[in-house]
Amino acid sequence: MALSFDKAFGVHQYTLGVRARRAEVLAGNIANADTPGYKAKDVDFSQALKDAQSGQGFGLSTTNERHFALNLGGSGDVKYRNPLQPDTGDGNTVDLQQERKDFMQNSLEYQTSLEFMNSKISGLLKALKGEQ
DSSP states (O other): OOOOHHHHHTTHHHHHHHHHHHHHHHHHHHHTTTSTTOOOEEEOHHHHHHHHHHTOSOEEOOSSTTSOOEEOOOGGGEEEOOOSSOOOSSOOOOOHHHHHHHHHHHHHHHHHHHHHHHHHHHHHHHHHHTOO
């Protein structure tokens, strides 16, 4: 009997890649908070998740048919963010407090998905070993 990762892990196998991509984008915003003309970006999470689930986006190539296909989400899910504050004159649209809040929330949600995946894997290992 074949193991279906879609059934075993649900949506969490896809959210990890999308949340990792979002963390990179938000970290880039924080790093460029003082860069004149920098426009803040964010990941359209729902679209990126749909792309990851459908097999679109940035995937790693496999060299053997037994390798798992890994899809990390594409770059089309990154969009410019509408600024919540008026322009300070240098053209930068990064709101540092908003970026930090979003980064922390994304980190917590990433950790939640990791914990869920860890518990599922532990359960599968126990089932394979015949433990209760």
